[in-house]
Amino acid sequence: MGMSGFRVAMLAPPWIQVPPPGYGGIEEVVDLLCSALLRRGNEVTLFAPPGSRSRGTVVNPLADAHPDEIQRSLHESDHVGRAFELVDAGEPGERPYTVLHDHCGFVAVAMADRLATPIVHTLHGSFDDPGVVDFYGHHGHKVRVVALSEAQAEHSPAGLQIAAVVPNPIDVAAWPLGEHKEDYLLWIGRMNEEKGPHRALEAARLAGLPLVLAGPVQPGQEEFFEREVAPHLGRTGVTYVGEVGGRRKAELFAKARALLMPIRWAEPFGMVMVEALATGTPVIAFPEGSAPEIIEDGRCGFLVEDTEDMAAAIARLGSIEPSRCREAARRFDADSVAARYEDVYRAAAERAAGGALAAPPI
Numbered sequence: 437m438g439m440s441g442f443r444v445a446m447l448a449p450p451w452i453q454v455p456p457p458g459y460g461g462i463e464e465v466v467d468l469l470c471s472a473l474l475r476r477g478n479e480v481t482l483f484a485p486p487g488s489r490s491r492g493t494v495v496n497p498l499a500d501a502h503p504d505e506i507q508r509s510l511h512e513s514d515h516v517g518r519a520f521e522l523v524d525a526g527e528p529g530e531r532p533y534t535v536l537h538d539h540c541g542f543v544a545v546a547m548a549d550r551l552a553t554p555i556v557h558t559l560h561g562s563f564d565d566p567g568v569v570d571f572y573g574h575h576g577h578k579v580r581v582v583a584l585s586e587a588q589a590e591h592s593p594a595g596l597q598i599a600a601v602v603p604n605p606i607d608v609a610a611w612p613l614g615e616h617k618e619d620y621l622l623w624i625g626r627m628n629e630e631k632g633p634h635r636a637l638e639a640a641r642l643a644g645l646p647l648v649l650a651g652p653v654q655p656g657q658e659e660f661f662e663r664e665v666a667p668h669l670g671r672t673g674v675t676y677v678g679e680v681g682g683r684r685k686a687e688l689f690a691k692a693r694a695l696l697m698p699i700r701w702a703e704p705f706g707m708v709m710v711e712a713l714a715t716g717t718p719v720i721a722f723p724e725g726s727a728p729e730i731i732e733d734g735r736c737g738f739l740v741e742d743t744e745d746m747a748a749a750i751a752r753l754g755s756i757e758p759s760r761c762r763e764a765a766r767r768f769d770a771d772s773v774a775a776r777y778e779d780v781y782r783a784a785a786e787r788a789a790g791g792a793l794a795a796p797p798i
């Protein structure tokens with residue numbers, strides 16, 4: 437694309453560095469997307485907490501990251517308000533931003549009509565909370581909304597226009613392919629009812645295989661962890677490794693017989709499913725949210741209704757080839773995801789310019 441590429445202001449949330457040191461789905465997505473957009477000839481300025489890294493320009497609207505205060509509106513509004521000021525002001529000698537691509541919670545959406553630059557907003561959450569439904573009903577028209585899966589788009593409130601469905605990206609080549617599996621099942625995620633570590637424990641027990649649990653106990657999840665997970669940790673074959681990142685996480689995925697995904701919520705995307713597939717590890721998931729779009733039943737894993745079915749599917753894992761799993765992850769390769777976002781940016785820029793542009797803006 438050369439210099440005719442887009443000039444993108446990428447707005448990460450204020451909580452965790454990009455790329456994330458450990459847990460951080462959105463931050464991982466933002467990192468991969470920035471890299472792919474830059475490779476494709478776009479200019480990207482990343483607005484993210486201090487400690488963030490990118491081959492493009494990095495701007496820190498706030499002096500600190502706030503990993504232990506996720507969702508505090510003080511930090512989000514401060515971060516977004518400052519980013520808006522900087523995008524508005526531009527930099528001497530630089531062309532204006534084509535779009536601001538927002539991955540934050542709500543502040544940028546609510547205030548989007550106060551910024552001349554058009555805003556593309558990726559939906560990273562679910563619509564379980566009626567307040568969220570009302571919020572998008574009122575403010576959603578101010579941004580171009582991107583959903584992560586058809587399921588998420590379908591679950592979105594009536595009247596909210598979804599401009600495009602663009603999945604989260606993965607850099608498949610960065611993950612090791614695990615052709616020789618060890619004798620354990622993996623569950624990795626947030627410790628709550630929706631993600632279902634307790635159901636993974638049940639399925640592994642029924643199947644008689646060891647289970648490795650990974651993931652942080654985030655603020656607010658302590659009680660669930662103590663009640664549903666901690667009592668099982670003394671059991672033979674159950675290991676809790678806490679929050680993992682980097683090589684250790686990649687190996688945990690690559691050597692597992694399967695990733696268990698006993699979710700009970702409308703999972704908007706589920707990065708861990710695609711990460712498992714990239715390492716050649718099958719995924720056994722409940723058919724909620726995006727799972728049926730990611731898992732082709734019988735090819736790269738199984739879709740099952742409950743923990744008993746899950747245990748039965750574990751016995752059939754021998755029929756799934758690691759290479760087929762890795763192949764399934766390629767659909768989400770960062771380059772094709774970035775190309776799809778470029779289409780969304782182009783449409784946003786055309787709309788802002790009040791008509792169709794013949795070429796991407798210079």
Ligand code: UDP
Pocket residue numbers: 458459460461462464624625626650651652678679680681685705706707708709711
């Ligand atoms: N993750 C991690 N370390 C952990 C647990 C999770 O790095 O101990 C990462 C995981 O690899 C994935 C992200 O956090 O990239 C979670 O994203 P996902 O979409 O699966 O779940 P959610 O965003 O709903 O928490």
